[in-house]
Amino acid sequence: MRHLLELQQITQTFEDGGSERKILDNLNLEVSEGEIIAVMGPSGSGKSTFLSIAGALLAPTGGDVRLEGTSILNRSKLELSELRLRKIGFIFQSANLIPYLKVQEQLQLVANLAGQVKAQSAKRSAELLRKMDLSHRLQAYPDKLSGGERQRVAIARALMNDPAVLFADEPTASLDAARGLDVVNLIAQQVRGQAKSAVIVTHDERVLPLCDRVLFLEEGKLVAGK
Amino acid sequence: MFLALREMRFAKARYILIAIIMVLVAFLVLFVTGLAQGLAYDNAASVKNMAATHFVMEDNSNHRFTRSQIDEEQLDAAAAVVGDQNVEPLGVSMTTVIPEGETVKLDITLLAVRPEGWLMPELTSGTKFSDLSKRYVLVDQSMAEDGIDIGTVLVDQASGAEWTVNGFVANESFSHTPAVFLSEQDWIDLQMQSPGHPGADEAASNTRYNAIAVKDSADQLTHLQEVLPGTEIITKSEAISAIPGYKEEQGSLLMMIGFLFAISAFVLAVFFYVITIQKTSQFGILKAIGTRTSYLAKSVALQVLVLSVGSLALSILIVQLFKAVLPDSMPFQLGWLTMVITSVSFIVMSLGGSLFSVWKVTKIDALDAIGRTAA
Numbered sequence: 185m186r187h188l189l190e191l192q193q194i195t196q197t198f199e200d201g202g203s204e205r206k207i208l209d210n211l212n213l214e215v216s217e218g219e220i221i222a223v224m225g226p227s228g229s230g231k232s233t234f235l236s237i238a239g240a241l242l243a244p245t246g247g248d249v250r251l252e253g254t255s256i257l258n259r260s261k262l263e264l265s266e267l268r269l270r271k272i273g274f275i276f277q278s279a280n281l282i283p284y285l286k287v288q289e290q291l292q293l294v295a296n297l298a299g300q301v302k303a304q305s306a307k308r309s310a311e312l313l314r315k316m317d318l319s320h321r322l323q324a325y326p327d328k329l330s331g332g333e334r335q336r337v338a339i340a341r342a343l344m345n346d347p348a349v350l351f352a353d354e355p356t357a358s359l360d361a362a363r364g365l366d367v368v369n370l371i372a373q374q375v376r377g378q379a380k381s382a383v384i385v386t387h388d389e390r391v392l393p394l395c396d397r398v399l400f401l402e403e404g405k406l407v408a409g410k
Numbered sequence: 411m412f413l414a415l416r417e418m419r420f421a422k423a424r425y426i427l428i429a430i431i432m433v434l435v436a437f438l439v440l441f442v443t444g445l446a447q448g449l450a451y452d453n454a455a456s457v458k459n460m461a462a463t464h465f466v467m468e469d470n471s472n473h474r475f476t477r478s479q480i481d482e483e484q485l486d487a488a489a490a491v492v493g494d495q496n497v498e499p500l501g502v503s504m505t506t507v508i509p510e511g512e513t514v515k516l517d518i519t520l521l522a523v524r525p526e527g528w529l530m531p532e533l534t535s536g537t538k539f540s541d542l543s544k545r546y547v548l549v550d551q552s553m554a555e556d557g558i559d560i561g562t563v564l565v566d567q568a569s570g571a572e573w574t575v576n577g578f579v580a581n582e583s584f585s586h587t588p589a590v591f592l593s594e595q596d597w598i599d600l601q602m603q604s605p606g607h608p609g610a611d612e613a614a615s616n617t618r619y620n621a622i623a624v625k626d627s628a629d630q631l632t633h634l635q636e637v638l639p640g641t642e643i644i645t646k647s648e649a650i651s652a653i654p655g656y657k658e659e660q661g662s663l664l665m666m667i668g669f670l671f672a673i674s675a676f677v678l679a680v681f682f683y684v685i686t687i688q689k690t691s692q693f694g695i696l697k698a699i700g701t702r703t704s705y706l707a708k709s710v711a712l713q714v715l716v717l718s719v720g721s722l723a724l725s726i727l728i729v730q731l732f733k734a735v736l737p738d739s740m741p742f743q744l745g746w747l748t749m750v751i752t753s754v755s756f757i758v759m760s761l762g763g764s765l766f767s768v769w770k771v772t773k774i775d776a777l778d779a780i781g782r783t784a785a
Contacts, residue, residue, distance in 0.1 A: 241698060241776050262702060268776075269700025280695045282413075284420030289412075296412050297701055325420070341699070 188348045188381040189215040194247035196233055207233045209404030215381040220372055222392055223385045225401035231385045234401060238383060239272055239351045240264045252348050269298055273342030275352040279334035281326040287337050288322040291344045298345050312340040332363035339370055350375060350382040361390060368394050414712040428681050432721035435674040436756055440729045443752050446663035448741030454650045456521060456582045456589045461528050462623035465649045466641050473644050473652035475502035480619045487637045492627035498527045499619040501597045510563035516556055519584035522597030529623055536560050536577020545596060546576035550588035569603045585654045671759050679763035686767040693771055694778030707768040711761060718760035722753050
């Protein structure tokens with residue numbers, strides 16, 4: 185089985201008031217095609233740092249990050265930006281849609297950034313939003329959507345450029361139990377259906393049954409659930 | 411440019427407010443520029459209207475018509491070099507006249523030209539003077555407001571000479587005084603009455619002008635200078651700048667325009683900086699999902715460009731409206747070239763004002779999207 189995402193010996197240290205703090209300590213992770221990983225841990229355990237490094241937002245102090253088999257270290261800002269655009273899909277805690285774009289335009293923006301022609305992006309975005317059961321909301325602004333709808337738009341946006349890996353940062357935090365489950369279910373369907381990988385950082389134990397593996401971030405390392 | 415325009419569509423009220431302020435500033439820039447040009451024209455209209463490209467003036471006259479003296483021999487020498495048809499004598503004298511039978515005094519500038527020469531302005535009414543009709547003058551249209559009409563006799567306060575108004579010309583003034591054109595012969599007669607010219611014979615043989623107007627002779631200027639020692643050849647714009655009050659007036663107005671430009675750039679810079687700071691987290695998210703910094707910077711610049719171009723277009727319209735209703739006493743002139751130059755500078759200044767925001771955008775970190783990374 186191919187590993188879409190590999191983290192090898194990741195170490196991250198921060199300078200904190202003169203002393204050095206180790207947030208991540210020789211962290212290893214391999215995520216295969218079609219696999220969904222849940223990462224749990226108390227606040228302050230370094231989940232955000234882990235996500236930033238895996239998501240090509242932050243360069244680790246030590247170790248290597250490989251996306252589809254190639255290292256993403258020592259790349260320029262522009263190359264990393266391209267990588268996030270095409271290979272990585274982000275789903276944030278509170279959807280974080282652009283307030284002045286209509287639902288379909290949220291998706292067309294990322295397609296546009298990736299150089300897709302308009303006709304193609306219009307078709308693909310409509311198709312994705314249909315899968316998310318949002319066909320009736322194409323022309324709505326985010327402030328008119330419910331929390332669950334917003335999060336579904338965010339999932340569609342993350343999938344728009346057909347990325348290899350999805351990262352979700354507490355995707356259910358702002359949703360009630362039923363909607364939260366719906367959202368993770370949708371992520372799971374897409375990942376399994378299209379042979380992608382997903383890493384979900386979460387506090388929400390109700391979504392764990394939908395994931396293939398549950399890992400805990402403890403003392404800078406990822407350990408399997410008990 | 412997907413983002414820039416859609417954001418403006420969404421936050422209409424905010425951008426309309428900015429646009430209104432920019433329209434006002436752009437209007438003020440264009441309006442003051444028009445007034446400055448209008449004043450400049452009003453100040454020096456007669457010289458500006460002349461077909462001459464250069465003027466020959468006496469050395470040490472500081473380029474001032476009224477200080478310079480040129481005699482007949484020099485005129486002949488100049489004519490010999492560049493050709494009779496390319497030189498014209500010019501007399502300039504600022505004086506005060508009293509319309510006969512009235513007590514008001516009017517400050518005017520006497521401009522002496524050859525009746526058939528190319529310095530002679532077009533008439534708007536009345537008849538031209540010929541060499542035969544002595545002691546007739548043509549006056550600027552603005553003098554009609556002071557009760558001057560065709561047939562009115564003007565008495566020169568200094569010399570007592572009397573001239574009858576024979577016609578009107580339009581837009582002729584010198585140092586903000588209306589121009590009164592008189593013929594070369596009347597000018598010579600006037601000279602004979604001044605001290606220093608006691609005898610008629612001497613005056614006739616040594617007529618004094620103030621300058622020689624030259625045209626179509628740019629390639630022969632060095633030669634001209636050689637045959638005319640004790641004189642200097644200056645360009646028309648140098649002569650205009652030396653008209654009393656011209657440079658000072660334009661300096662003040664230019665200062666105002668400069669400040670308006672700087673203020674508009676600053677106002678824009680502050681507006682956009684505040685808006686950009688408000689959107690920091692949004693820009694962070696956009697960067698996290700792979701938006702290039704250059705794309706965001708272009709987006710900010712495009713918004714400024716759209717706003718400044720749109721505001722300019724609107725303010726040009728308003729300026730044209732104002733131009734139509736302004737009274738004659740407020741001279742206003744805004745040619746296409748000036749308008750284009752002003753508009754381009756305004757846009758450049760606006761874009762300059764957005765640079766600070768663009769810089770801010772480049773500093774925003776995509777990590778903001780994930781929240782605090784330092785645990």
